[in-house]
Amino acid sequence: MRPRRALVTGGNRGIGRAIAAGLVAQGHAVTITARTQPDGQEAAEALGCQYMLTDLSNPETMMGVLQPPEGFDILINNAGILPRGSLLENPEGYFDCMAVMVNAPFLLIQALAPGMVDRRWGRIVNISSDWGSFAEGLHGPNAYGVAKAALNALTMTLPRDLPAGVKVNAMCPGWVQTRMGGAGATRTPEDAADTAVWLANLPDDGPTGGFFRDRKPLNW
Structure with missing residues (x-):
């Protein structure tokens, strides 16, 4: 496979950083997003990639990734949040989850898919x-499961609007040793x-519109 241009949101730490490292190791030209300059700069220098300052909860900060000069061939919608409390006790968590894990991925797909x-x-x-x-029952605190279910629905729906050469899939990383997942x-x-x-x-003959963990299909 020849090198491609890749964008990894939230790529300065955790799963996103590991994904970016894997893509860099394959020779892809990777750009990560980060919410602060120190985080983005440190990760980019360590990974050997580029970074853009972007707060996915605020579309006004996303113009650099929504309108890149050359576009991206690979888009990894990785950034996520895990708000606390119930939906009714912390309704802001719902809006934050939808902004970061549904609205931002859609805006990025809408901007980058035409290229x-x-x-x-x-x-x-x-x-x-x-x-x-x-x-599995839509688990997780606040609206986390709701947002991920919406992201899954988006994944299932988009292939009907995209040609065979543009593939969109979702994956579950499992319980991971990150700041969100915890040391245990x-x-x-x-x-x-x-x-x-x-x-x-x-x-070219790979799947599209699927949901995977450990390279195997998962039930929606």
Whole structure:
């Protein structure tokens, strides 16, 4: 596979950083997003990639990634949040979850997919969760599961609007040792990143509109 231009949201730490590292190791030209300059600069220098300052909860800060000069061939919608409390006790958590994990991915896909279509090649990977699976019961605090279910629905729907050369899939990283997952989690960021990197490099006959963990299909 020849090198491509890749964008990884929230790529300065955790799963996103491991995904970015995996793509850099394959020779792709990677750009990560970060909410602060120190975080973005440190990660970019360590990874050997570029970074953009972007707060996915605020579309006004996203213009650099929504209108890149050359576009991106690979989009990894990784950034996520985990608000506390119930939906009714903390309704702001609902709006924050939807902004970061549904609205921002859609805006990025809407902006970047036309370039992928023109180049006849693109890979979109939505980092979701089995907490967003109806088959698993929509677990998680506040609106986390609701947002991931909406992201899954977006993943299922988009292939009907995209040509075969532009593939969009979702994946569940599992319980990962990150700031969000905690030190007691059973998987490393590198374990979690493997499926995302695989989906970012799918061959022409690879799947689209699917939901995966450890490279195997999951139930919606």
